[in-house]
Amino acid sequence: MDMNSFFTDLQGKINQAIESSPAKDIEKNVKAMMTQGFSKLDLVTREEFDIQAQVLAKTRAKLDALEKRIAELEAGIDAKP
Template identity: 80%
Template sequence: MNTFFNDLQGKINQALESTPAKDIQRNVKAMATQGFSKLDLVTREEFDIQTQVLAKTRAKLEALELRVVELEARLSAQAASSASTSHPETPAPTIILGKE
Protein backbone atom coordinates (compact mmCIF):
# COMPACT_ATOMS: atom_id res chain seq x y z
CA MET A 1 0.00 0.00 0.00
CA ASN A 2 2.88 2.36 0.83
CA THR A 3 4.49 1.80 -2.58
CA PHE A 4 1.17 2.62 -4.20
CA PHE A 5 1.16 6.06 -2.58
CA ASN A 6 4.83 6.60 -3.40
CA ASP A 7 4.16 5.69 -7.03
CA LEU A 8 1.10 7.93 -7.11
CA GLN A 9 3.05 10.82 -5.60
CA GLY A 10 5.85 10.31 -8.13
CA LYS A 11 3.37 10.34 -11.03
CA ILE A 12 1.68 13.48 -9.71
CA ASN A 13 5.04 15.23 -9.31
CA GLN A 14 6.03 14.13 -12.80
CA ALA A 15 2.75 15.44 -14.22
CA LEU A 16 3.21 18.76 -12.43
CA GLU A 17 6.78 19.06 -13.67
CA SER A 18 5.65 18.79 -17.27
CA THR A 19 2.89 21.41 -17.14
CA PRO A 20 3.20 24.52 -19.33
CA ALA A 21 3.20 26.73 -16.22
CA LYS A 22 6.22 24.89 -14.85
CA ASP A 23 8.00 25.22 -18.20
CA ILE A 24 7.33 28.96 -18.22
CA GLN A 25 8.59 29.24 -14.65
CA ARG A 26 11.79 27.38 -15.55
CA ASN A 27 12.33 29.53 -18.64
CA VAL A 28 11.78 32.78 -16.75
CA LYS A 29 14.14 31.64 -14.01
CA ALA A 30 16.81 30.69 -16.56
CA MET A 31 16.45 34.03 -18.36
CA ALA A 32 16.63 35.96 -15.09
CA THR A 33 19.70 34.01 -13.98
CA GLN A 34 21.37 34.67 -17.32
CA GLY A 35 20.48 38.37 -17.17
CA PHE A 36 21.76 38.75 -13.61
CA SER A 37 25.00 36.98 -14.47
CA LYS A 38 25.72 39.71 -17.04
CA LEU A 39 25.28 42.43 -14.41
CA ASP A 40 27.99 43.37 -11.95
CA LEU A 41 26.18 42.21 -8.81
CA VAL A 42 27.42 40.99 -5.44
CA THR A 43 25.97 38.37 -3.18
CA ARG A 44 24.27 39.28 0.06
CA GLU A 45 27.19 37.72 1.95
CA GLU A 46 29.72 39.88 0.09
CA PHE A 47 27.59 42.96 0.73
CA ASP A 48 27.34 42.22 4.46
CA ILE A 49 31.11 41.69 4.70
CA GLN A 50 31.80 45.00 2.96
CA THR A 51 29.29 46.73 5.24
CA GLN A 52 31.19 45.44 8.28
CA VAL A 53 34.53 46.51 6.79
CA LEU A 54 33.12 49.98 6.11
CA ALA A 55 31.78 50.30 9.67
CA LYS A 56 35.18 49.35 11.14
CA THR A 57 36.97 51.75 8.80
CA ARG A 58 34.59 54.56 9.70
CA ALA A 59 35.15 53.94 13.43
CA LYS A 60 38.93 54.01 12.95
CA LEU A 61 38.67 57.22 10.92
CA GLU A 62 36.62 58.92 13.63
CA ALA A 63 39.14 57.85 16.29
CA LEU A 64 42.02 59.16 14.20
CA GLU A 65 40.23 62.47 13.59
CA LEU A 66 39.82 62.91 17.36
CA ARG A 67 43.48 62.08 17.89
CA VAL A 68 44.54 64.67 15.31
CA VAL A 69 42.42 67.32 17.03
CA GLU A 70 43.97 66.44 20.40
CA LEU A 71 47.50 66.51 18.99
CA GLU A 72 46.90 69.85 17.27
CA ALA A 73 45.58 71.31 20.53
CA ARG A 74 48.60 70.00 22.44
CA LEU A 75 50.96 71.38 19.79
CA SER A 76 49.29 74.80 19.92
CA ALA A 77 49.54 74.82 23.72
CA GLN A 78 53.23 73.91 23.55
CA ALA A 79 53.90 76.60 20.96
CA ALA A 80 52.14 79.21 23.07
CA SER A 81 54.02 78.08 26.17
CA SER A 82 57.43 78.18 24.50
CA ALA A 83 56.70 81.58 22.97
CA SER A 84 55.89 83.08 26.35
CA THR A 85 58.95 81.61 28.11
CA SER A 86 61.53 82.31 25.42
CA HIS A 87 60.62 85.95 24.97
CA PRO A 88 59.70 87.28 28.37
CA GLU A 89 58.36 90.76 28.19
CA THR A 90 60.69 93.24 29.81
CA PRO A 91 59.19 96.38 31.15
CA ALA A 92 59.85 99.51 29.19
CA PRO A 93 62.62 101.63 30.63
CA THR A 94 61.54 104.52 32.75
CA ILE A 95 62.67 107.86 31.50
CA ILE A 96 63.11 110.58 34.04
CA LEU A 97 63.08 114.04 32.71
CA GLY A 98 65.10 116.40 34.69
CA LYS A 99 65.32 120.15 34.77
CA GLU A 100 68.24 121.49 32.94
Protein backbone atom coordinates (compact mmCIF):
# COMPACT_ATOMS: atom_id res chain seq x y z
CA MET A 1 0.00 0.00 0.00
CA ASP A 2 1.55 3.29 -1.04
CA MET A 3 1.26 6.50 1.02
CA ASN A 4 -1.17 8.17 -1.38
CA SER A 5 -3.77 5.41 -1.12
CA PHE A 6 -3.19 5.19 2.64
CA PHE A 7 -4.04 8.88 3.11
CA THR A 8 -6.99 8.64 0.73
CA ASP A 9 -8.34 5.68 2.67
CA LEU A 10 -7.73 7.47 5.98
CA GLN A 11 -9.51 10.57 4.74
CA GLY A 12 -12.47 8.48 3.63
CA LYS A 13 -12.72 6.80 7.01
CA ILE A 14 -12.50 10.12 8.85
CA ASN A 15 -15.20 11.63 6.64
CA GLN A 16 -17.41 8.59 7.21
CA ALA A 17 -16.90 8.87 10.97
CA ILE A 18 -17.77 12.57 10.93
CA GLU A 19 -20.89 11.96 8.81
CA SER A 20 -22.22 9.45 11.32
CA SER A 21 -21.21 11.41 14.45
CA PRO A 22 -23.02 14.13 16.37
CA ALA A 23 -20.44 16.60 15.03
CA LYS A 24 -22.28 16.68 11.69
CA ASP A 25 -25.56 17.57 13.44
CA ILE A 26 -23.81 20.27 15.44
CA GLU A 27 -22.29 21.70 12.26
CA LYS A 28 -25.70 21.70 10.57
CA ASN A 29 -27.34 23.40 13.56
CA VAL A 30 -24.62 26.04 13.83
CA LYS A 31 -24.93 26.83 10.11
CA ALA A 32 -28.71 27.14 10.45
CA MET A 33 -28.37 29.46 13.46
CA MET A 34 -25.80 31.62 11.71
CA THR A 35 -27.91 31.83 8.55
CA GLN A 36 -30.93 32.84 10.60
CA GLY A 37 -28.88 35.43 12.52
CA PHE A 38 -27.39 36.92 9.35
CA SER A 39 -30.82 37.13 7.72
CA LYS A 40 -31.97 39.41 10.56
CA LEU A 41 -29.07 41.79 9.96
CA ASP A 42 -29.19 44.46 7.30
CA LEU A 43 -26.26 43.19 5.24
CA VAL A 44 -25.31 43.73 1.60
CA THR A 45 -23.34 41.53 -0.71
CA ARG A 46 -19.83 42.44 -1.80
CA GLU A 47 -21.14 43.06 -5.32
CA GLU A 48 -23.76 45.52 -4.06
CA PHE A 49 -21.12 47.26 -1.95
CA ASP A 50 -18.74 47.59 -4.90
CA ILE A 51 -21.52 49.01 -7.11
CA GLN A 52 -22.44 51.59 -4.49
CA ALA A 53 -18.76 52.52 -4.06
CA GLN A 54 -18.57 53.17 -7.82
CA VAL A 55 -21.75 55.27 -7.73
CA LEU A 56 -20.34 57.26 -4.81
CA ALA A 57 -17.06 57.87 -6.65
CA LYS A 58 -18.92 59.14 -9.74
CA THR A 59 -21.14 61.35 -7.58
CA ARG A 60 -18.09 62.75 -5.79
CA ALA A 61 -16.44 63.57 -9.13
CA LYS A 62 -19.59 65.34 -10.35
CA LEU A 63 -19.87 67.27 -7.09
CA ASP A 64 -16.26 68.39 -7.33
CA ALA A 65 -16.82 69.55 -10.93
CA LEU A 66 -19.96 71.46 -9.93
CA GLU A 67 -18.21 73.11 -6.97
CA LYS A 68 -15.40 74.20 -9.28
CA ARG A 69 -17.90 75.55 -11.83
CA ILE A 70 -19.80 77.49 -9.13
CA ALA A 71 -16.53 78.98 -7.87
CA GLU A 72 -15.69 80.07 -11.42
CA LEU A 73 -19.13 81.62 -11.91
CA GLU A 74 -18.94 83.42 -8.57
CA ALA A 75 -15.48 84.72 -9.47
CA GLY A 76 -16.90 85.96 -12.77
CA ILE A 77 -19.76 87.75 -11.01
CA ASP A 78 -17.40 89.34 -8.50
CA ALA A 79 -15.09 90.50 -11.29
CA LYS A 80 -17.86 92.41 -13.13
CA PRO A 81 -18.11 96.11 -12.26
